[in-house]
Amino acid sequence: MKSVEEQMKIIAKGAKEIVGEEELRNKLARAVTEERGLIIKLGLDPSAPDIHLGHSVVLRKIRQMQELGHRAVIVIGDFTGKIGDPTGKSKGRVALSDEQVKENAKTYTDQIFEIVDKEKTEVVFNSSWLKKLDFEEVIRLAASVTVARILERDDFSERYKNNVPIGLHEFFYPLMQAYDSVALKADIEIGGTDQTFNILMGRSLQKWMGLEPQAAVFMPILEGLDGVEKMSKSLGNYIGIHEPASIMFKKVMEVQDSLIIRYYELVTDEHPDKVIEIKKELEKGKNPRDVKYELARIITSLYHKEEVEEAEKYYREAFINKGIPEDIPELIIDLEKDNLAGIIPRLTEEKYISSGSDFRRLLAQGGISLNGEVLTQGDLDQVLICGDVLKIGKKKFARIIK
Amino acid sequence: MKSVEEQMKIIAKGAKEIVGEEELRNKLARAVTEERGLIIKLGLDPSAPDIHLGHSVVLRKIRQMQELGHRAVIVIGDFTGKIGDPTGKSKGRVALSDEQVKENAKTYTDQIFEIVDKEKTEVVFNSSWLKKLDFEEVIRLAASVTVARILERDDFSERYKNNVPIGLHEFFYPLMQAYDSVALKADIEIGGTDQTFNILMGRSLQKWMGLEPQAAVFMPILEGLDGVEKMSKSLGNYIGIHEPASIMFKKVMEVQDSLIIRYYELVTDEHPDKVIEIKKELEKGKNPRDVKYELARIITSLYHKEEVEEAEKYYREAFINKGIPEDIPELIIDLEKDNLAGIIPRLTEEKYISSGSDFRRLLAQGGISLNGEVLTQGDLDQVLICGDVLKIGKKKFARIIK
Numbered sequence: 001m002k003s004v005e006e007q008m009k010i011i012a013k014g015a016k017e018i019v020g021e022e023e024l025r026n027k028l029a030r031a032v033t034e035e036r037g038l039i040i041k042l043g044l045d046p047s048a049p050d051i052h053l054g055h056s057v058v059l060r061k062i063r064q065m066q067e068l069g070h071r072a073v074i075v076i077g078d079f080t081g082k083i084g085d086p087t088g089k090s091k092g093r094v095a096l097s098d099e100q101v102k103e104n105a106k107t108y109t110d111q112i113f114e115i116v117d118k119e120k121t122e123v124v125f126n127s128s129w130l131k132k133l134d135f136e137e138v139i140r141l142a143a144s145v146t147v148a149r150i151l152e153r154d155d156f157s158e159r160y161k162n163n164v165p166i167g168l169h170e171f172f173y174p175l176m177q178a179y180d181s182v183a184l185k186a187d188i189e190i191g192g193t194d195q196t197f198n199i200l201m202g203r204s205l206q207k208w209m210g211l212e213p214q215a216a217v218f219m220p221i222l223e224g225l226d227g228v229e230k231m232s233k234s235l236g237n238y239i240g241i242h243e244p245a246s247i248m249f250k251k252v253m254e255v256q257d258s259l260i261i262r263y264y265e266l267v268t269d270e271h272p273d274k275v276i277e278i279k280k281e282l283e284k285g286k287n288p289r290d291v292k293y294e295l296a297r298i299i300t301s302l303y304h305k306e307e308v309e310e311a312e313k314y315y316r317e318a319f320i321n322k323g324i325p326e327d328i329p330e331l332i333i334d335l336e337k338d339n340l341a342g343i344i345p346r347l348t349e350e351k352y353i354s355s356g357s358d359f360r361r362l363l364a365q366g367g368i369s370l371n372g373e374v375l376t377q378g379d380l381d382q383v384l385i386c387g388d389v390l391k392i393g394k395k396k397f398a399r400i401i402k
Numbered sequence: 403m404k405s406v407e408e409q410m411k412i413i414a415k416g417a418k419e420i421v422g423e424e425e426l427r428n429k430l431a432r433a434v435t436e437e438r439g440l441i442i443k444l445g446l447d448p449s450a451p452d453i454h455l456g457h458s459v460v461l462r463k464i465r466q467m468q469e470l471g472h473r474a475v476i477v478i479g480d481f482t483g484k485i486g487d488p489t490g491k492s493k494g495r496v497a498l499s500d501e502q503v504k505e506n507a508k509t510y511t512d513q514i515f516e517i518v519d520k521e522k523t524e525v526v527f528n529s530s531w532l533k534k535l536d537f538e539e540v541i542r543l544a545a546s547v548t549v550a551r552i553l554e555r556d557d558f559s560e561r562y563k564n565n566v567p568i569g570l571h572e573f574f575y576p577l578m579q580a581y582d583s584v585a586l587k588a589d590i591e592i593g594g595t596d597q598t599f600n601i602l603m604g605r606s607l608q609k610w611m612g613l614e615p616q617a618a619v620f621m622p623i624l625e626g627l628d629g630v631e632k633m634s635k636s637l638g639n640y641i642g643i644h645e646p647a648s649i650m651f652k653k654v655m656e657v658q659d660s661l662i663i664r665y666y667e668l669v670t671d672e673h674p675d676k677v678i679e680i681k682k683e684l685e686k687g688k689n690p691r692d693v694k695y696e697l698a699r700i701i702t703s704l705y706h707k708e709e710v711e712e713a714e715k716y717y718r719e720a721f722i723n724k725g726i727p728e729d730i731p732e733l734i735i736d737l738e739k740d741n742l743a744g745i746i747p748r749l750t751e752e753k754y755i756s757s758g759s760d761f762r763r764l765l766a767q768g769g770i771s772l773n774g775e776v777l778t779q780g781d782l783d784q785v786l787i788c789g790d791v792l793k794i795g796k797k798k799f800a801r802i803i804k
Contacts, residue, residue, distance in 0.1 A: 079537075079538075082538070083538055083541055083542070086541055086542045086544075086545035087545045130537050131536060131537060131538060132536070132537075133536065133537040134533060134534070134535065134536055134537075135481075135532050135533060135534075135535040135536075135539075135540055136481075136484070136485055136533060137537075138537055138540045139485055139488055139571045139574060140485070140488045140571070142488075142569065142570040142571035142573070142574065143488035143489045143569045143570070143571040144570075145569070145570050146567040146568055146569060146570065147549075147553070147558075147562065147567075147568040147569075147570055147572075147573065148562065148565070148567065148568070150570065151549070156549075160549065160550065163550070165548040165549075165550065166548055166549040166550070167544065167545045167547070167548055167549075168544040168545070168546075168547050168548065168549055168552065168573060168577075169541045169542070169544035169545040170549075171544070171549065171570060172541060172544065175570075
């Protein structure tokens, strides 16, 4: 096992904050001495989204820690899912059957295992211990925390202030997650900064119950391709881990220059020393485009090892060799009108064309192309994705941003 | 079974408030038709105090309802007692064993059965249903109420405002009591006005769980012999139900005139029509002393049926025949200095005596008497109780008020 210092360096890469750093060092020292990996906890909702690079930040960190010799436990928070909405107010939130929960979990974990090491991961359902707690044990759990402390959580304090009702049962959701850490004797819990309250509650509950508290590793929220908003599917500024190699490669090439180092830190497994190296090179004036080629190769190879070369070749042919200039103005389009026909008003507005009929004329003449491919009348319902390059007429280019 | 109107009249006698009066009428109407008594719930702590007339207010009302054909269920709140103090902060509050709880409950219920009808009463322990609830059921229970609603309870809102920590488990105590009403399918819950929050929560939880809500009968807090403070052992202004008949008789005779009707209403089983009658007589100028003789007979006979006559005879001999005037000034004494030696400074202050040596001289000469009995040097540690009449010298009298 690597030294404590080396491990700390890898764990800290890109992390927003580590709470309990001293304890983490002690745990790592013990792990090194005893040649026994630590338990890393990751809590997940039983919902099953398509995973994109934003989700990968936490998962890659787990992978890196697994490479260091530690074990991951993924906790599927099925207990709340099984209860459904006990107030009966939210129609959408009905109790899920055991089978539905397991099925959802499988769709999700199948994707997760494309990043974390399945051999060093256990998937558990928190209902298996939570459903066994009786009232007396729940009371002891509740006694670990004050009402004021829970009301401090951002969403609760906001709702309380604005007289938006909070059901008493809702106070138990952070406690349940905290109890998961007790049940698992977690050494480290990892999560996004939006999980700060719950993860720290796990720490304090472990202490309260006489256990060694877990260290908390908080990873930042990844910005999407636009460089501003959180990466998310609904904003269209994402790179999905299931997207074809060529799309993935192209999208990484669209990443804002200012985010290059951040992406190196958060969505690759590159060694921190190497990241520092690259940072220095950029500062010395290295062309960001060349660094991005390297980044695109690294990221694409994490998900499509065999296809990286081809993806790069395709990119060069489609974009560079087709005379698409490097410096293209951005065209921000409406998410609800994101196909070719839908953006005609925007193109008129921005003087790319003089009118809709101007556009149709150009289209009929083969004067409109997307990423180097000439479009026809049949492509009017073609959905544009973030980073697409549209060529209108002989000289005008627009890079689509959603 | 008596008519609904007649029953309502008896139930309402002396009650501070009835919540769900319309529902209560419906329940009673059904009880009359079906010849089946209602279930009256009374919740009690597992502590075992000496019962006095203050406690009897609620118990007598239950007895009156039992006479009307209803059944009482006394819920011993042993569940919280069994948990002890889950924060471990209060050393006094350790978890009680099943046997201790049963023993405490027996001491208490033995006294209760001197008032309520044992044949029509069931004693139950709320741990028998509460300990069986699992986390999921607890969550459903918690979902029945909002955080804001519980924080409205006087003691919680006070503590929250003043930043005095409230453990989350404490929020469950009112919910547990409320759940008792669900488990018992209580028709009526009775309690002091200090139980308003908890009893109304029982009502709303029953509704939430699809049951017919219980009616709530709130009895006022009884003033003690001083006519001001709540009757309580520690204030010394009480009449214990185990006190000898002669003391009980004498103490009732000391009750402030303004409280005669209140005592009739709250600590006797006299019919409401009769109480109205007495009230009219007093207003027409009947001597309160004569009414109090009747009241003393009634109250004493509730606890010492065979000894009432003798108690009255003793009272007349000890007080009236020994020349104790009716109109005696009150001497309020300090609870911490409540024996004969301890009140010497107060007697000097109020000019009953000129000094301590004056007092000792009078005592040695047989010039000090208590309730008509001459005191001696050996009586200096005699504790004085509320209502005692002290005679100092030939003409000075003081009625002790603690």
